[in-house]
Amino acid sequence: MNPEIALDDVAYIRNLIRERSAMVLEVEKTYFMQSRLEPFSKQEGFGSLAGLVSHLRQTSYGPLHERVIEAMTINETSFFRDPAPFQALKDRLLPEVIQANWNLRRLHIWCGASSSGQEPYSILLTILHHFPELRSWHIRLIATDISLAMVKRAKEGRYGPYEVKRGLSPLMLNTYFSRQGMEWQIRENVRNIIEFREMNLAGSWVGLPTMDLVFMRNVMMYFDMETRKAILHRIRGILAPHGYLVLGVTETTLAVDDHFERVGVNGTSVYRVNKK
Ligand SMILES: C[S@@+](CC[C@H](N)C(=O)[O-])C[C@H]1O[C@@H](n2cnc3c(N)ncnc32)[C@H](O)[C@@H]1O
Incomplete structure (x- = not known):
């Protein structure tokens, strides 16, 4: 995991998620953000998370922004969860x-x-x-x-x-x-x-x-x-x-x-x- 994620980039992702999905990503969850978005950045053809954020900043809101939000959702569930x-x-x-x-x-x-x-x-x-x-x-x-x-x-x-x-x-x-x-x-x-x-x-x-x-x-x-x-x-x-x-x-x-x-x-x- 790259420990050098810029605070500014963390703030950008947190704001994007908060504004579009209402999910609040605590600052302490930065590690979680990296663990989800670093593989996502590579998969989407960006060399790094910084590269992905730079692209997101420069383009208007669209499918890639949506996929970033999706990548940050926690989907834990099960049949008859908590019976x-x-x-x-x-x-x-x-x-x-x-x-x-x-x-x-x-x-x-x-x-x-x-x-x-x-x-x-x-x-x-x-x-x-x-x-x-x-x-x-x-x-x-x-x-x-x-x-x-x-x-x-x-x-x-x-x-x-x-x-x-x-x-x-x-x-x-x-x-x-x-x-x-x-x-x-x-x-x-x-x-x-x-x-x-x-x-x-x-x-x-x-x-x-x-x-x-x-x-x-x-x-x-x-x-x-x-x-x-x-x-x-x-x-x-x-x-x-x-x-x-x-x-x-x-x-x-x-x-x-x-x-x-x-x-x-x-x-x-x-x-x-x-x-x-
Ligand atoms: C932890 S799962 C809970 C699933 C199921 N309700 C359960 O209790 O097992 C949370 C779900 O909420 C969805 N979610 C998060 N923010 C949302 C939003 N703003 N609108 C709709 N769904 C959202 C996520 O995509 C995820 O699938």
């Missing part, structure tokens, strides 16, 4: 929204930082496996992420042996996936239920319908307080009155947005807009 929220989904959230939407027979769910797809597929498998009566309902499950590469991977729904071992039961694996050599792919009729889209949470949310459930897990933690407030405010604008917001286990609305109330379910927390 408690999925237990809550099965035991409380879905039964409640099914009841609320019984006459409409439709369900709208948004997964707002879907990474390589394990989270929206976990939501979908919970529905298909435990609520067969919803097969005749109109289900819109929208999964979005800022990273186009992740959206493409998620759409493909193809996972390696290590990935399927993280969180999937053999029953789920054998029922909803087909084996492709060393990999497993979600069956096409299941994959096609999810609408995958590239979307920046700090940008426009046009096209999202009123949501019964919003999953916004393990992404708020990369944003500053101002952005978290703005995002929670916008979620309130699209959440149905009976709807729930599910955050990552280390994230909360408390002290960020007083209009949400915490609801404890099976040892985890979910959130709904308070009716006061």
